[in-house]
Amino acid sequence: MKKQKIIIDTDPGHDDALAIMLMEKSKLFDILAITTVAGNSTIQNTTNNARFVLDLIESEIMLYSGAGAPLKQKLIKADVHGDSGLDGIVISKQEKLTNNAIDKIIENVINSPDEVIILALGPLTNIAQAFIKEPSIISLVKSIVIMGGAINVPGNKNRVAEFNIFVDPEAADIIFQADIKKILVPLDVCNDVFFTLDDFKCIDDLKLYKIIYDMMIKYIDNIYVFEKTKGAIMYDPVAAYYLINPQAFTAVEMNVQIETHGKLTRGMTVADKNLWSEEEKNVSVIQSVNKKEFREDFFRIFNN
Ligand code: BDR
Numbered sequence: 001m002k003k004q005k006i007i008i009d010t011d012p013g014h015d016d017a018l019a020i021m022l023m024e025k026s027k028l029f030d031i032l033a034i035t036t037v038a039g040n041s042t043i044q045n046t047t048n049n050a051r052f053v054l055d056l057i058e059s060e061i062m063l064y065s066g067a068g069a070p071l072k073q074k075l076i077k078a079d080v081h082g083d084s085g086l087d088g089i090v091i092s093k094q095e096k097l098t099n100n101a102i103d104k105i106i107e108n109v110i111n112s113p114d115e116v117i118i119l120a121l122g123p124l125t126n127i128a129q130a131f132i133k134e135p136s137i138i139s140l141v142k143s144i145v146i147m148g149g150a151i152n153v154p155g156n157k158n159r160v161a162e163f164n165i166f167v168d169p170e171a172a173d174i175i176f177q178a179d180i181k182k183i184l185v186p187l188d189v190c191n192d193v194f195f196t197l198d199d200f201k202c203i204d205d206l207k208l209y210k211i212i213y214d215m216m217i218k219y220i221d222n223i224y225v226f227e228k229t230k231g232a233i234m235y236d237p238v239a240a241y242y243l244i245n246p247q248a249f250t251a252v253e254m255n256v257q258i259e260t261h262g263k264l265t266r267g268m269t270v271a272d273k274n275l276w277s278e279e280e281k282n283v284s285v286i287q288s289v290n291k292k293e294f295r296e297d298f299f300r301i302f303n304n
């Protein structure tokens with residue numbers, strides 16, 4: 001059977017790292033490219049980190065670096081991933097920046113019209129820039145799965161905004177306005193899916209386990225400081241899992257717009273929650289994930 005074509009746009013990030021491994025190890029996808037974006041850390045660091053992950057799992061997926069800053073503001077890095085974006089791992093190798101992620105997104109979509117799903121795990125800068133540069137690709141993308149937003153829960157960056165949207169609200173606005181099938185995996189579902197250090201012990205490959213342990217010990221400490229959750233929150237792996245097992249999720253169609261101006265609310269994903277609303281629904285908002293299935297599949301795939 002033909003495998004689903006995917007582009008993973010990402011800012012690794014501990015959870016991005018696990019999401020990349022999960023997607024690649026599942027062997028379910030034809031991953032055309034990994035495109036990096038500045039977010040959790042600088043573009044140099046997120047690209048170094050992506051290369052580290054690909055080398056770790058001996059993957060030959062093409063890696064392209066993209067935007068070094070959001071469309072209209074300076075980069076605001078994350079807290080929970082440390083300065084390098086992958087706290088706990090020492091990476092000395094500087095990956096050469098190719099600076100062509102936007103062109104590669106455009107090229108891959110044009111080469112496979114209606115066949116490519118974009119998995120967006122970081123700020124939406126690269127994808128927005130691709131849509132600005134070549135608007136014709138908007139109608140050619142099969143769908144976009146976005147880890148981002150906070151619908152009924154507090155934000156993790158300001159009172160109401162989730163990190164990926166907060167870092168580049170103008171880019172998010174372009175994507176949310178675009179006529180394209182969107183699936184949003186917000187904090188509402190991700191906050192509640194986390195693994196403890198003990199959970200990772202069931203990874204059989206000792207070399208992989210040791211490195212994941214070194215990553216997770218730092219991530220878990222940082223998550224506790226900033227989120228008060230006692231475990232590694234699986235934001236990006238949950239979004240990736242939607243592509244692996246969509247049946248494990250429930251969703252509601254909603255109209256969601258991005259606040260780009262508010263003094264207190266910039267980056268908010270403003271959802272129309274009126275069930276009687278006649279506003280056009282532009283996003284499938286994930287409401288729940290079967291945590292048991294996620295956990296079982298996650299570790300089964302890691303031990304494939
Ligand atoms: C999102 O922000 C990043 O820190 C994570 O990698 C994830 O994509 C969660 O808000």
Ligand code: CA
Pocket residue numbers: 010011012013015016040121122236
């Ligand atoms: Ca991320």
